[in-house]
Amino acid sequence: MNCEILAFGSEMLTPYRQDTNSLYLTERMNALGVTIVAKAIVGDSRGIAASAVRNALARADIVLMTGGLGPTVDDITREAVADALGVELYRDSDILTGLYKRFAERRRPMPENNVRQADTIKGAVSLENPTGSAPGQWIDTVYEGHRKILILLPGVPHEMKAMFEQHCEPLLKEIVPPGAMATRMLRIAGLPESEVDARTAPIYTRFADVETTILAVTLEIQLHFRCIAATVKQAQQRVDELCGLIEDELGEAVFSSHGETLEQVVLFFLEMRGETVATAESCTGGLVAQRLTSVSGSSRSFFGGAVTYTNEMKTEFADVPAALIDEFGAVSREVAAALAEGIRERSGSTLGIGVTGIAGPTGGTSQKPVGLVLVALADGRETEVVERRFSGDRERVRYQASTLALDMVRRRLM
């Protein structure tokens, strides 16, 4: 079965706001074995909304709608769906009583507008909203000769999610054919997308029943797998079999096989190996430290670090000799290594990371162009320095540099 998702609300037609409910709903519908064929976002014009519902009915078995169930005149979802189906709305007395009760419990008079929230599409089942005033609606009907399910949910994310899980999933499970889906994701660092594709395509193309999607997300490649089979177990088996073959092919470039982030994996390995780390960052300006400390519990393995933006700070906090900076320049293999070794000594951690480079957009030269980054990892015995030239704007260069630093720690500890 397939589904179209509609989001109602003019604020999502501005440059400032996006429909994010559909990402959650797509994930849940996919897990039920339902494919999303299209998504649409419409404003508060009743005519356009009704035409969007009709278009969706023409191409999808299930039409899943969020938003536009509030009390104001801008909330036109109920009317638009009734228009599209060619049926009437009626004011449901039970819902109306519930609304009055809800406001009374809060010792507030109910604004007159709110009575509209009791308006129900003929043939619909009302879906209770445990945390808000807007009830949802569920319609199981025949439209132009085909069975169609229409679902109306509020746009407030936590209300929508609670109602989808409580009311809709049980009902959908009875309707959607029982073929079951399994998904999995592998995350890969340190290889370009083209190489990942070239090496894995000969494997995943042999699995016609598993849908494979490759996504590049700032120096991280994600491989998403999805399989629909007769049972969840069968589907999971196929996905796991393919994952295993791809992990064999890509080896240690695969940093996560069950969804963990690179930061989480690095901290897991640090703790498992009893190692600790500190950072001395120039061009990344604290980004490596900030990514590590974004994980709760990171204080067990991360001691801290220095953001050594000026040359003086490199000397003050990581004991980089001023003469070394004079001789090789702040952006050099030598200074990267000295930063890593110095911060390791000063912090008392077992590992030290040093990052220097030219994030841009200015400051580049022909010898040291924008995007040039040097990352060093010191462990007291040896210091590894990796040199890379990243493309993209300042933000991308910095993010890629921080990913390289984290990935060097991961590979060292594997």
Next chain:
Amino acid sequence: MNCEILAFGSEMLTPYRQDTNSLYLTERMNALGVTIVAKAIVGDSRGIAASAVRNALARADIVLMTGGLGPTVDDITREAVADALGVELYRDSDILTGLYKRFAERRRPMPENNVRQADTIKGAVSLENPTGSAPGQWIDTVYEGHRKILILLPGVPHEMKAMFEQHCEPLLKEIVPPGAMATRMLRIAGLPESEVDARTAPIYTRFADVETTILAVTLEIQLHFRCIAATVKQAQQRVDELCGLIEDELGEAVFSSHGETLEQVVLFFLEMRGETVATAESCTGGLVAQRLTSVSGSSRSFFGGAVTYTNEMKTEFADVPAALIDEFGAVSREVAAALAEGIRERSGSTLGIGVTGIAGPTGGTSQKPVGLVLVALADGRETEVVERRFSGDRERVRYQASTLALDMVRRRLM
């Protein structure tokens, strides 16, 4: 005039990817005076794509499409638009020559699939793609008795943006009626949304011709204003008049009146006043430093800082006496002040920022709950400490703490 935006690509119907091109396009179209009436996202089914184009033609003057112009069989936008308009595709020999030339320049043979990128919709003008292989198309036609503009652009954001600005904006300016729009945004820090709304509503409701939108974005409130009038000058005048009254009401809480970020404003003030800053961060883990250094040129005013995650690092890098930590705890006004004073001394900057707190989700106590944050600002004469209790998850607490730190610097320098 109005517009519908269509995004083609199955990856945007997964839980992992969203159409973000439409946010950029909405902003640019709004600036031209064009309203977006709907957006839709469709996969690589030619039939569904063609029906989406027909639906858009039924309700919008301009249909703006991104994606699906690549060389593979999944790229169906050209075919879908031709189907919707009921016209033929032809293989344009000039474009084909250009494609062969492009590959030859890169010393690579052109894959046979790429010839499809020369397929042109009858009546379309080809739009050159300066940085990619997919040309765009511009169609100015009559559909069911009405003039319609259809625009096909690639989905790669930087290609799409360059082509929209280079080719489409000049053409659209000739077509869109000259009634003109002015927009402006005020950004506010340190006040809750409810207070901003309560204080500004009596002002903005008097400007019926200016559309006002209030958005809360992690401890920053944005007020967006939009006015359509006979001339740009008139529209701008109304928006500016309203902005002026609101700036008077909110005073120094308004940190940006022309779109600058808080980081940019802080660095601007630092440079203007000849001041410099360094950071000593505990719970924010380098986020303040990272936000400051995200701005190009920040090295002129930002010396660097320390991420003092452990108590030992607080002593090592910011000279916080161990006895002080023992007496008051690492999360205390006293330690926040000592961090700010210590990092200022050590770095030689004129201002020092100290941040300590409990980001959560664990580590809170009844006396020092999760979300408690202390931020100190030292200038050598006095040290100001602000205590706040932030709500939200670890990421939100940290981000709000970093915003508070930056805003304290801004207010000090105003």
